[in-house]
Amino acid sequence: MTKSANKKILLGISGGIAAYKCAELVRRLKDTGCEVKVVMTESAKHFITPLTMQAVSGEVVSDSLLDPAAEAAMGHIEFAKWADLILVAPATSNVLAKMAMGIADDLLTTLLLATPAKVAVAPAMNQQMYAHPATQANLNTLADRGVAIWGPGKGSQACGDVGAGRMLEPHELVALCTQPDIEPLLTGKTITITAGPTREALDPVRYISNHSSGKMGYALAEAALALGAKVHLISGPVTIKAPANAKLTHIESAEQLLIASMELAVQSDAFIGCAAVADYRAAAIEDQKMKKQGDELTLTLVKNPDVIANVAALNENRPYTVGFAAETQDVASYAQGKLKNKNLDMICANDVSKEGLGFNSDHNALTLFWHNEQQDLAVGSKKDLAMSVMTELAKRL
Numbered sequence: 018m019t020k021s022a023n024k025k026i027l028l029g030i031s032g033g034i035a036a037y038k039c040a041e042l043v044r045r046l047k048d049t050g051c052e053v054k055v056v057m058t059e060s061a062k063h064f065i066t067p068l069t070m071q072a073v074s075g076e077v078v079s080d081s082l083l084d085p086a087a088e089a090a091m092g093h094i095e096f097a098k099w100a101d102l103i104l105v106a107p108a109t110s111n112v113l114a115k116m117a118m119g120i121a122d123d124l125l126t127t128l129l130l131a132t133p134a135k136v137a138v139a140p141a142m143n144q145q146m147y148a149h150p151a152t153q154a155n156l157n158t159l160a161d162r163g164v165a166i167w168g169p170g171k172g173s174q175a176c177g178d179v180g181a182g183r184m185l186e187p188h189e190l191v192a193l194c195t196q197p198d199i200e201p202l203l204t205g206k207t208i209t210i211t212a213g214p215t216r217e218a219l220d221p222v223r224y225i226s227n228h229s230s231g232k233m234g235y236a237l238a239e240a241a242l243a244l245g246a247k248v249h250l251i252s253g254p255v256t257i258k259a260p261a262n263a264k265l266t267h268i269e270s271a272e273q274l275l276i277a278s279m280e281l282a283v284q285s286d287a288f289i290g291c292a293a294v295a296d297y298r299a300a301a302i303e304d305q306k307m308k309k310q311g312d313e314l315t316l317t318l319v320k321n322p323d324v325i326a327n328v329a330a331l332n333e334n335r336p337y338t339v340g341f342a343a344e345t346q347d348v349a350s351y352a353q354g355k356l357k358n359k360n361l362d363m364i365c366a367n368d369v370s371k372e373g374l375g376f377n378s379d380h381n382a383l384t385l386f387w388h389n390e391q392q393d394l395a396v397g398s399k400k401d402l403a404m405s406v407m408t409e410l411a412k413r414l
């Protein structure tokens with residue numbers, strides 16, 4: 018059994034309706050081989066009882082900072098030392114604010130200050146509370162301190178609202194809790210990644226695009242997050258779900274991508290251009306749907322801006338700039354040409370003509386080029402390749 022399956026997890030439950038999911042969460046964690054102990058706030062006990070959590074965990078539930086029996090044996094400090102991971106789920110806006118301010122006025126917040134263990138939070142609150150600048154500032158503060166922010170998810174909420182603020186489902190939290198420990202090589206770094214295709218409108222219903230699924234860019238975002246980075250993900254239209262902790266910016270066109278990229282690049286330590294940007298766009302976008310007019314249609318196209326070259330040309334606050342080259346022939350030659358001509362620091366090249374690799378596939382093969390070296394990454398899952406790319410990037414930041 019892997020180390021990840023034997024973790025000692027301290028679950029801190031705060032007062033939100035999502036607390037009802039914690040019984041299933043504990044059961045699923047124990048099924049993987051984890052040891053689980055539970056700490057509850059006073060508010061949490063209004064949503065789920067300590068007796069329920071004791072029954073599913075097999076451990077006495079702690080809920081008081083001023084417990085003479087526990088303090089006589091330094092039990093509370095031992096809790097903090099015992100855990101490999103403390104997960105606060107649900108993490109309400111109130112407990113997030115306390116954590117950001119370093120307030121320790123109950124057992125849970127005291128343990129969070131006293132532990133050397135990794136700490137993760139699973140935010141759960143009304144969508145408006147989650148979007149409030151104070152909550153976002155608190156989450157940013159915690160992320161900067163190395164706290165893992167898991168979620169929130171989006172969807173219908175108990176209050177009737179719809180939006181971001183749902184606690185991740187138990188199976189999602191279990192997967193995050195039990196993932197293998199990874200050295201946080203990118204802690205303190207900010208990475209901006211572009212992903213997916215662009216769509217260049219012809220009229221209100223038609224556009225020029227390509228077959229990019231966004232899978233490689235999203236895998237890079239997941240890998241960067243796993244290595245401890247703060248991630249900005251700029252994404253064209255895709256059907257896959259973005260990593261929960263990435264800050265997502267949606268774009269459609271190459272011009273929108275350029276604006277978002279130039280804004281975020283100067284805030285980043287590295288910029289990775291993985292989006293499949295359309296080379297051309299319509300010279301004029303029709304206001305109404307174009308009607309059939311004979312057997313042929315002539316379109317006038319103009320060249321789109323070169324997003325990655327614009328980022329690489331920055332004079333101030335220029336990030337380490339990584340490009341992608343999806344080619345069908347002479348892959349090495351074209352990639353090395355782009356590396357030099359666009360003033361990139363690194364480029365990742367792949368042959369999209371090979372069956373089962375590249376666009377829309379879950380697998381790929383890459384060759385990484387720098388100005389004086391190269392490295393081949395054999396065929397593998399895009400997630401594994403993304404981790405290899407981010408590990409190499411970490412060595413250079």
